[in-house]
Amino acid sequence: MDKFFQPQAPRQSKAQKQAADSQLQPWVEKYRPKTIDDVTSQEHTVAVLQKSLLSTNLPHMLFYGPPGNGKTSTILALARQLFGPDNFRTRVLELNASDERGISIVREKIKDFARQTPRAQAVSSDGKTYPCPPYKIIILDEADSMTQDAQAALRRIMETYARITRFCLVCNYVTRIIEPLASRCSKFRFKPLDPGSTSSRLSHIATCEHVDASPDVISALINTSQGDLRRSITYLQSASRLSSSTVPPTPITARDIQEIAGVVPDVVINDFVATLGVEGTNDMDIDPSPGSGSKSNFDAIRKKVKEVVREGYSASQLLSQLHDLVILHPTITARQKARCALVFAEADKALCDGADEELWILEVALRIHKALS
Amino acid sequence: MSLWVDKYRPRTLDDLHYHHDLTARLKSLAASGDFPHMLFYGPSGAGKKTRIACTLRQLFGPGVEKLRIDQRVFLTPSKRKLDLNVVQSNFHIEITPRLVLHSRTYLPRSSCIYTVNSEVGMYDRVVIQEILKEIAQTQQVDLNAKQRFKVVIINDADTLSRDAQAALRRTMEKYMNNMRIILCANSTSKLIAPIKSRCLLVRVAAPSSEEMHNALEYVAKREKFDLPPEASQQIVEDSNGNLRKAILVLEALKMQSPDLSGPLSIAKPDWETYCHKVADMIIQEQSPQRVMDVRAKLYELLSHCIPATVILKTVAERVVDKVDESIKADIMHWAAIYEVRMRQGNKKIFHLEAWVVKVMSLYKHSFYGIDLDDFEE
Numbered sequence: 001m002d003k004f005f006q007p008q009a010p011r012q013s014k015a016q017k018q019a020a021d022s023q024l025q026p027w028v029e030k031y032r033p034k035t036i037d038d039v040t041s042q043e044h045t046v047a048v049l050q051k052s053l054l055s056t057n058l059p060h061m062l063f064y065g066p067p068g069n070g071k072t073s074t075i076l077a078l079a080r081q082l083f084g085p086d087n088f089r090t091r092v093l094e095l096n097a098s099d100e101r102g103i104s105i106v107r108e109k110i111k112d113f114a115r116q117t118p119r120a121q122a123v124s125s126d127g128k129t130y131p132c133p134p135y136k137i138i139i140l141d142e143a144d145s146m147t148q149d150a151q152a153a154l155r156r157i158m159e160t161y162a163r164i165t166r167f168c169l170v171c172n173y174v175t176r177i178i179e180p181l182a183s184r185c186s187k188f189r190f191k192p193l194d195p196g197s198t199s200s201r202l203s204h205i206a207t208c209e210h211v212d213a214s215p216d217v218i219s220a221l222i223n224t225s226q227g228d229l230r231r232s233i234t235y236l237q238s239a240s241r242l243s244s245s246t247v248p249p250t251p252i253t254a255r256d257i258q259e260i261a262g263v264v265p266d267v268v269i270n271d272f273v274a275t276l277g278v279e280g281t282n283d284m285d286i287d288p289s290p291g292s293g294s295k296s297n298f299d300a301i302r303k304k305v306k307e308v309v310r311e312g313y314s315a316s317q318l319l320s321q322l323h324d325l326v327i328l329h330p331t332i333t334a335r336q337k338a339r340c341a342l343v344f345a346e347a348d349k350a351l352c353d354g355a356d357e358e359l360w361i362l363e364v365a366l367r368i369h370k371a372l373s
Numbered sequence: 374m375s376l377w378v379d380k381y382r383p384r385t386l387d388d389l390h391y392h393h394d395l396t397a398r399l400k401s402l403a404a405s406g407d408f409p410h411m412l413f414y415g416p417s418g419a420g421k422k423t424r425i426a427c428t429l430r431q432l433f434g435p436g437v438e439k440l441r442i443d444q445r446v447f448l449t450p451s452k453r454k455l456d457l458n459v460v461q462s463n464f465h466i467e468i469t470p471r472l473v474l475h476s477r478t479y480l481p482r483s484s485c486i487y488t489v490n491s492e493v494g495m496y497d498r499v500v501i502q503e504i505l506k507e508i509a510q511t512q513q514v515d516l517n518a519k520q521r522f523k524v525v526i527i528n529d530a531d532t533l534s535r536d537a538q539a540a541l542r543r544t545m546e547k548y549m550n551n552m553r554i555i556l557c558a559n560s561t562s563k564l565i566a567p568i569k570s571r572c573l574l575v576r577v578a579a580p581s582s583e584e585m586h587n588a589l590e591y592v593a594k595r596e597k598f599d600l601p602p603e604a605s606q607q608i609v610e611d612s613n614g615n616l617r618k619a620i621l622v623l624e625a626l627k628m629q630s631p632d633l634s635g636p637l638s639i640a641k642p643d644w645e646t647y648c649h650k651v652a653d654m655i656i657q658e659q660s661p662q663r664v665m666d667v668r669a670k671l672y673e674l675l676s677h678c679i680p681a682t683v684i685l686k687t688v689a690e691r692v693v694d695k696v697d698e699s700i701k702a703d704i705m706h707w708a709a710i711y712e713v714r715m716r717q718g719n720k721k722i723f724h725l726e727a728w729v730v731k732v733m734s735l736y737k738h739s740f741y742g743i744d745l746d747d748f749e750e
């Protein structure tokens with residue numbers, strides 16, 4: 001209960017009753033950037049947007065990039081900085097994949113929304129002044145899940161209401177946005193977060209939350225989340241709940257993070273590859289593998305695969321760890337590595353297509369074994 | 374009278390028999406006010422559903438066990454009506470977007486989806502959308518509720534269409550104040566990255582053999598009979614980590630021979646025996662006529678709603694047990710290849726049949742000692 005007495009993070013307006021919840025809020029929401037300056041790592045984007053904030057002249061925009069790197073946060077923060085809390089509702093329309101976005105519905109909604117010409121009302125109830133430019137912003141979040149038809153219809157809508165609206169399309173896969181639409185927008189690529197920014201953002205949150213996060217822990221977070229800041233924040237919060245709930249509280253360890261992130265433990269991986277005939281390196285103390293030489297390699301490998309599947313590890317996680325181990329292995333030859341690389345690629349594609357995980361783990365295992373013998 | 378699997382299903386986190394570390398983690402999560410969205414994944418019968426139910430109870434108290442089932446009607450964009458049963462309490466709501474064959478047949482659940490009402494399958498996005506919005510917009514009315522949020526459980530989340538998954542994304546963020554989502558799936562590979570990025574992933578491994586023995590022991594004790602160690606051993610080996618299957622088998626065996634002594638014969642489900650027959654046919658003879666005969670059998674299996682992947686895997690496992698070491702890997706290789714093609718294609722039977730032909734040819738060649746190294750694709 002010591003949380004109760006901790007100083008509270010400074011709050012930004014909004015309804016009071018929501019503020020009371022802020023301690024119970026998940027950190028990803030609590031530390032969602034409030035202004036575009038809070039957005040880390042996307043320097044280029046932020047710099048351009050800063051300028052347009054000053055001139056208050058926005059182009060149509062297309063934000064794209066992998067999950068959890070600040071796309072939604074940036075556009076929401078920008079809109080808030082432009083219009084302030086009072087006008088936000090009347091000036092910003094957010095439509096995401098959970099809204100009905102058939103052609104006719106989008107057209108209706110946008111028509112309704114865009115009908116009244118916006119009037120400027122610069123001074124807001126919180127005493128600040130906002131630029132409040134004379135247009136409305138329509139955010140189409142998760143735009144890559146819109147059908148081609150709906151996107152095509154959007155072209156016309158964008159033109160019809162060009163004077164009084166600005167569109168911001170947000171998506172993960174820019175290739176799923178049709179070209180005529182993409183070409184009407186200024187494109188902003190959101191990079192996966194670099195280790196430096198991830199580290200400083202995580203340390204900042206850890207300090208605010210009075211959590212002890214050692215450099216080991218931070219680096220485990222960076223490695224497991226691969227540029228997805230939302231994921232690393234979720235991991236950190238989960239780990240801190242666990243560590244503070246034991247009696248007496250224990251510090252968070254890198255191993256905790258890996259467990260939460262679903263990383264397959266080294267012993268399991270090493271044991272697995274030993275069955276495939278991969279020689280142990282110095283840091284893997286495994287008995288000489290029973291696999292090589294003995295009669296039924298196939299059965300030994302199949303048995304091992306079944307064991308791993310029973311543990312429930314995600315196939316893609318397992319494959320990526322196997323990949324790293326094989327490719328960096330000191331004694332496997334380049335030719336052998338090349339053969340393994342082929343099967344990793346095939347398996348990745350197959351899993352994306354929804355293939356059976358057990359069949360493909362077995363396939364990868366058998367092919368690595370073959371490549372090495 | 375309920376089945377033992379239901380009767381002795383643990384109801385609270387403290388009752389759970391294994392994975393104590395995980396149990397402790399769930400407890401601490403439930404105790405802190407900031408419960409995250411979660412994704413439980415792991416093999417069939419490992420106890421995911423049970424663990425989720427226990428976690429809910431920890432969150433809300435015994436009130437969550439007062440369930441009601443509502444028949445709900447959803448309207449598709451094309452204005453057609455969909456009927457779906459929705460299970461809910463005052464604190465949570467549970468949806469299974471696609472109908473799934475009942476587990477009594479011992480099938481791995483996620484692989485045996487067949488959509489009775491194919492409309493629901495196609496429009497799972499509509500269902501998700503409506504239910505989430507509804508939950509998100511209603512405040513918790515029960516003043517005694519221990520949490521301010523309601524929980525939405527989505528079973529078989531790995532069968533959700535991409536559309537439905539996309540519909541979850543922003544909703545999961547926007548309505549975090551009064552809603553949490555718990556997804557339950559066999560694997561995480563079929564879930565899109567943005568969903569995984571919004572959840573705390575919880576892996577539920579299958580119980581070890583010893584843990585399964587203990588769980589069976591426990592059931593036997595509650596039913597007041599002695600479980601001979603050999604019987605327990607045999608059941609555990611047969612069930613391959615699926616505790617549901619083990620308990621069902623125990624109950625069935627107990628009915629057959631009350632003292633559970635002597636060698637037990639664990640009845641295989643019909644479809645499995647049938648698949649083995651198919652495998653034997655492939656090995657006995659390799660000819661165009663045999664392909665036709667096998668095809669008829671495969672059709673029969675498919676028409677009984679046995680999922681093509683399960684058929685392929687079961688037949689392949691049996692075949693490799695009976696052939697020479699030199700072609701085992703190839704047979705599994707082609708099984709892996711044709712399984713993916715089956716998913717992308719339209720007609721399952723084409724790919725099953727192609728695999729059968731491939732296996733016959735491999736077998737025949739190996740039989741006549743022909744080297745197949747230049748036979749690869």
Ligand SMILES: Nc1ncnc2c1ncn2[C@@H]1O[C@H](COP(=O)(O)OP(=O)(O)OP(=O)(O)O)[C@@H](O)[C@H]1O
Binds near residue numbers: 201230
């Ligand atoms: N660049 C960033 N700077 C600061 N915080 C960030 C950044 N990127 C992500 N976050 C954190 O992660 C959370 C999620 O970010 P956001 O919703 O903007 O991601 P997104 O790019 O829209 O992802 P998705 O593609 O999954 O929708 C934020 O609430 C914030 O806590």
Ligand SMILES: Nc1ncnc2c1ncn2[C@@H]1O[C@H](COP(=O)(O)OP(=O)(O)OP(=O)(O)O)[C@@H](O)[C@H]1O
Binds near residue numbers: 379389417419588620
């Ligand atoms: N921790 C446990 N201790 C004792 N028995 C358990 C435990 N977990 C599950 N069981 C038993 O195993 C049965 C199957 O569990 P459950 O339905 O939770 O599996 P599941 O992982 O959801 O499977 P599926 O993926 O097939 O839906 C339960 O009916 C219960 O009897």
Ligand SMILES: [Mg+2]
Binds near residue numbers: 071072073
């Ligand atoms: Mg987003």
Ligand SMILES: [Mg+2]
Binds near residue numbers: 421422557
């Ligand atoms: Mg289940």
